[in-house]
Amino acid sequence: MLLTGSNTMLLNSFVVALHQEFDIKDLGFLHYFLVTCTTNGLLLSQSTYALDIIKRAQMEGRKPMNTQISPKYKHLDDVTPFHDPTHYHSLVGALQYLTFTRPDLSFSVNFVLQFMHSPMQGHYQLVNRIIRYVHGTITFGLHMCKQSTLNLYGFSDFDWADIVVRNLMGHTQKRIDRFKDTRRSTSGFCKFLGSNIISWSAKKQASISRSSSEAEYKSMANATVELLWLSYLLHDLGILQNRPPLLLSDNQSALHMVANPVFHARGKHIEIDYHFVRENVQQGQLRTRHLPSKLQMADIFTKPLDKPTYEFIRHKLSLIPQHNLRKGVKNTEIVESPPCKESPAKNKIVQSPPCKERSAENEIINKTTQIKEITRQNANQLICVK
Template sequence: MLACSCRYDIVITGNDPKAIQSLKDFLHTRFRIKDLGNLKYFLGIEVARSKKGIFISQRKYALDILDDAGLLGARPYSFPMEQMLRLNPTDGKPLQDPTRYRRLVGRLIYLTVTRPDLSFTVHVLSRFMHEPHQPHLDAALCVLRYLKGSPGQGILFPTTNNLKLKAFCDSDWASCPTTRRSVTGYCTFLGDSLISWKTKKQNDVARSSTEAEYRAKADACCELTWLRYILKDFGIQHSEPAALHCDNQSALYIAKNPVFHERTKHIDLDCHLVRQNIQSGLVSTAYTPTKMQIADIFTKPLGKVPFGSLLGKLGVYNIHSPT
């Protein structure tokens, strides 16, 4: 006979200490469990608490990536990707051994769990997993040099907060040099806490920047709808519509205009989706100037100044940096 001993790590959370203790007591009667106290480390994610709030990061995991790549002593960069860089599938020479690139990008994908600042760059790098070339590896190594300067960067969930949903959405029209498809980017907040974000290449080619922006708006609406269901399961109701911020005036006009016309025939379903959310009071649209558009960081590579400015607005900080 073979004996098997398995180990599982679980996290129990809630706002009722008595219910949490009751669940732990019940589990202890069925299994051998060890209570490690307040959550500090779980699946590579580090959790720190203070009077200001809860901070999550993957500092040890980031340092392990740097160590594995041999770049612990590398010169740090201020941002993860060059501003005007456009990578193509056929750039440069193919890598003789693509395993290193695939392993690196795969680890970076998991790092985006607490690093929204890497979301766009890792999205671009993952396009070339099937056949990476030297320029793709060079861009990935630039990400590591950026990590060298901020391995402990993460997300802060403030102690004082409200429970109002809001989202920012943006797109970069026809930005893919190969397919000319646009990139959608959005992020959602619960009060001042960033709770979800996304960078995604759109499925179809957009014929105008307005069309690309509207598709991004429809994706953000779907995310807000899903988050409403999740919060409802937690007993949190939203009587007010969630604010959806967009920097395209034409897209905002189409959302408020119930008349179907020539400019919207290619995005018919998205139009009806957004209008339905607005008319039912689930979403309210608002204009945000491009310079204040937080979702811009999820659609394109930015320079040092705008990139650093948007990080603070996202609630991304490095508690390990000297003050």
């Protein structure tokens, strides 16, 4: 909660009244400003906090990175125990707080969080790569567009049996055991209200999935719980939905299990999740639909991606850079142009022509400068004659 006002005594009395009613903690003065107004909405950015993380890691002069984790996990080759686990805990904890406005960091930060108990040198190198990525995208923030619909929908995806284990195949068993992989799948989802992302998650599942259909169905069950909770919250706030929320998935087997009540052959061991999702679909509280894998927005929460795919999904999540205008420049406006092949940039800064008053003022200044220069030259000539 942020309190502001011109009367200090009134603010102090209000804080005292809150202490008497609730168990709260006064954090003192404001250190970071999160929200920036734009021409068509709000931009949530933690750029100042991200800069503090970079300084804490002493990586101001390092080369920025375009992605966080390599799809081949090359940074995990070094299994030497890291000499300063406290420093590792500090950096990873700071990155976890940064994910509040940076959903693109969720998967990588969740991954390095799994090794807090015994970090290796390879894990610390991966943390450094994440910080270098933050350094390269330090002006990025989460954009909330004000001209949007209020339709609620979400994307659900999974990574079966953990891609890290599959990438470690061919290495020694000792190296695999060092990373303590449990073969549990990774679930990821994101929820949108119109064009604005409002909820996201990336974490390991609670148990091992014996098939990809089971892993996807568990992910769909978790996403269904979140969607229903958001729909109830919107209803309590007076925001009514014209139709049930929509859940999008790229796994056809899991979608067939929702639609076909007889399709039990590969789903007997996931009966609870199966009946939970199917019951909500039958009651009209949820809709499901298939979408192509290349349009799956939840991929960024479950696995490392190549640069083009990563940047495409990041843009779709409304993560855009903040425009840094020169201090003191006036008559400048930000004009949003529709994306096209000729101009892939989304936003363009257009300098408006100077006004007549400013032109007249500049002309007077120029004439005054010319008169001073002529007077100085005449004075120099008189000195030479004497």
